[in-house]
Structure formats: C-alpha cells, structure tokens
Amino acid sequence: MSTNTTDIFTIRAAPGTDIWRKPPTTNICNAPTAIPPSTRSTGPLTSFLSACASFSFPWRERYDQAGILLAFRRRSESSDSGIPPKWIKTGIEFYQSQPQLSTVATDTWSDWSVTPLLSSLPGAETEQWTTILVEKSEDEHGKSIWVYRVVVDEQTGEEKSRTALREICWVYGLDGEWDLEVVAMAARPEKEVKDGEEKELVVKVRGWEVKWEE
Template sequence: MPSNTFSITAAPGTDIWRKPPTTNVFNAPTALPSSPSGAALRTAGPLASFRSARLSFNFAPAAQYDQAGLLLSFRRRGDAGAAPPAKWIKTGVELYNARPRLSTVSCDSWADWSVADLHPAAAAAAAATGAGQEEIGWTTVLVEKDKDGNGTGVWVYRLVRNAETGEEEKVPLREICWVFGLEKLEEWEVDVSAMAARPEKGVAEGLVAEFGGLEVKWAE
C-alpha cells in the first residue's frame, strides 16, 4: 500500500470531458493528501518548471466510465480557480465495456481519449472463457516531461514493479506534444491532483476511490 493515503467519493453524474460541439463537463471531485510526510508537497506552479507527477490508486468500478487517476489542470496565470481549466490531462483507469482500461484523456481545444487493457492476460482469458471482470488492484501512473531530438513534450506511463529485480519499469501509454508548445508558456501554470468520477447518472451510490503516493517534481 502506498504512503499518505486518502480517498475521494464521486457522485453519479460527475465527469471531466470536453467534446464538440457543446459538451464541456468539469464537475468531478479532486483531492490532495491532507498530511504528506516530510516537507509540504508542492502541487501547483509554473508550467515551465514542471518535471513529473505520479500517483497510485485503487477502486472497484461498477458502472460504465467509472474512473480514477491523476489530473493535471492548465490555466493562464491570473485564472486560478476558474472552472473548467482551459486545458487538462487525466490518466488512470476507467471502466469501458465491462473491462477496466488504462485510460488517458488529453484536452487542448477538445478532448481525445486512448485506452489499453489494464491486465492484458486477464482480459484475453475473460474474452475466451466469459469470465467476470478482473480486479483493478493498486495501479501507479506517471506523467513526465520529456525532451528528445524532435522537441519537448510529456510522456504518460504506467509504473510496474519487476518481480525479479524489484525495480520499477515505465510502460509507455501515450506521448502528448502540445503541453510545452503553448503560446507564451511563461504565462501558464499547472495544478496536480487526484480525481475520481462516475459519469453514469442512473446509479444510486457514489464511487469511492483510494489514492496514495502522490509525488510532484519541479525544476530547482
């Protein structure tokens, strides 16, 4: 279990999603750990100084699009508290067509969405045998600034611990290239938090998600 655990309860009808021509929903609850160990955790600052953010989470999805994970909100300086933020990235796990999927949504002007099997072997077995939904278990994601010969962007990873070496391996999920290409980058700030959502409105109860191990790194 990760350190500094906390929870979020997302009511039915909550989501973070933007789709043309008119859908712009940003009413999902967010949270931060109340008492991080050591020095106070800095979770917001100039976008140009952002280096990485990681978070672990666990929940039991039941309804289509139930989700939990890491949220990065991008706002111009002076727009703090504005809802919804101008741009955002969320990455975590989402229930889609009865299977938990690794899910990343990137929203520049409008949102786009990518999914991958959370447990590929279990998903294949379930498809072959008709077995029930697999459990999620504690999952860790990382969003990290990356620079290569083609320019600067961010990579989204799932972190998986190697059973033999004990070391964490970064499983690439998605590269997002618009973040550090924003006009007047020095005017943008980023805010990091945990999020959970239950978009389905016809559900009686809220979705409870557990989180821990939030780490955010900035340039010195």
C-alpha cells in the same frame, strides 16, 4: 521540490461526475479532486517534472475512473476557479466491461485513448493497485509529456518496468506563460446507478508524488 505523501487517501465520486469536453456543447468538469487539499500541487508549467500515484477502486459502472489530472491556466487567469481551458487526465477507466489504461488530452476539445489493463484480476468488481506516471520529456525533436503505466515491486516500492501509453506534444507549444495544477481525481459519469448498489465510487490513492524543478 516535490509534493508527496506515502499515506493512502480516499476520493469519493458521486454519480454524474466527470471531466470531459466534446463538441458541440459538452464541457463538464465536476469530478472531485485534491482530497485531502494538501495533495494539490501547483507551479509554473516550465518547472513541472513529473507526477506519480497508485490507484485502487471497485470498478463497476461504465466510465468509472480515477487518475491524475493536470490543469493548465494562463498566468493571468490562474486565480479563476472555473473549468480549466486545457487539461490532461490519465489513469484507469472501466469501459467495454473491463478496466482500461485511459488518457484524455484536451486542448480545444478532448481526445481519448484506451488500452486494456491486461494484468487486471478477473472479474469486473475486483480491486488492484495500478501506478501511473506523467513525466516531462525532451529529445532531439523537442519537449513533450509522456504517460506511463509503471509496475512497482510491492516489497521495496522500486520501479520494475514501465510501459509507454501516450506522448502529448501540444503542451510545450502553448503561447505565453502558463501555470499547472496537478491533482488526483475520481469520477462516476453514469447518472443512474442500480438500486441496492453503492452510489458513490470510492477510490484509494497511495504514493502521491509531484516533482518540480527547484
């Protein structure tokens, strides 16, 4: 079973939007997601296989970002529309004046890893397509979530190579029954945007696909 679209859709993020949790008090989750709503994909955590999409946007402000969000909720709390108790977001983020491959994993609080998007085009406001894959994995040590940057052949759409960015192991150590919601997201955390500049961050998404076990 899968949720997928080959169409390009757009997410617009206003200034002051973010998904982030940092002690002692920061807990924000107001970034736009799942636009259009048909791209929202939900199911039991135990059934999740993978999520993949390509993103393109004119990064300019610090922390401008777009990517895939995985939100985890206990089965008994799945109808709650508030901030999810645990989540993962991964994609591209503009930090230290360059685009980065970024992953945030939030169990109790968030932790964050970045690595430069080395194949990015020169200039801070250029756009390019970058493909991110989030995939369930299992080896002799157990189960985990792996995050990859994937290079895709622009002519055939086939995968040419993948680079491992992060392994997240706490997901499959959760007690009880959990549901998972997978959506595309965008955010512009900077609240003050320069006069004369586009206020919203406009992100294009293509090749959105989420796979679940039948």
